[in-house]
Amino acid sequence: MSEPIDPYYAVIFTSTQKENIEGYPEMANKMETLAKQQTGYLGMDSARNNVGITVSYWKNLEAIKNWKQQSDHVIAQHKGRKDWYSWYNVKICKVEREYEFKI
């Protein structure tokens, strides 16, 4: 059963990309490295097929806001809208319950 937890936050970033995404993998790696250095960063999961899903986890809304405004990240967001993404959606969520299965 799911258990109530100390709430934390998830940012669900869903996207579709253009055909030519030159420079994107390097930027994605750089952003992951920088995100990990942010106060309040808790973790990240990513996968991409037709749609890309990146979920990052944060201690609170302030940490999310600080990462959104981090200067290198602002440049990456701008480049993403200009060069790489045809569409994206960002959802800010409060994680309220959680459970896990492991063999």
Place this chain on the structure above:
Amino acid sequence: MSEPIDPYYAVIFTSTQKENIEGYPEMANKMETLAKQQTGYLGMDSARNNVGITVSYWKNLEAIKNWKQQSDHVIAQHKGRKDWYSWYNVKICKVEREYEFKI
């Protein structure tokens, strides 16, 4: 900027699978078809590389609970733990803010 919205819920399902996942793709398709028929279902996004991420969206917690207890889904969950998944994590989240970019 992100906008406050009428809250709805997201279930973030993150998983790793075993090598032999015979029968899984058919079951995943069947579950997606069934989920779409549930009251309060709003949508779903999926991608898988090293890790699989499926995020499903629901009108409220009751809809999530009903889907978790749906009889065919209960069978699928049991088979998933027995045959397909080496690990999974489920997070129940309230979506509080959202924004979108489109070319």
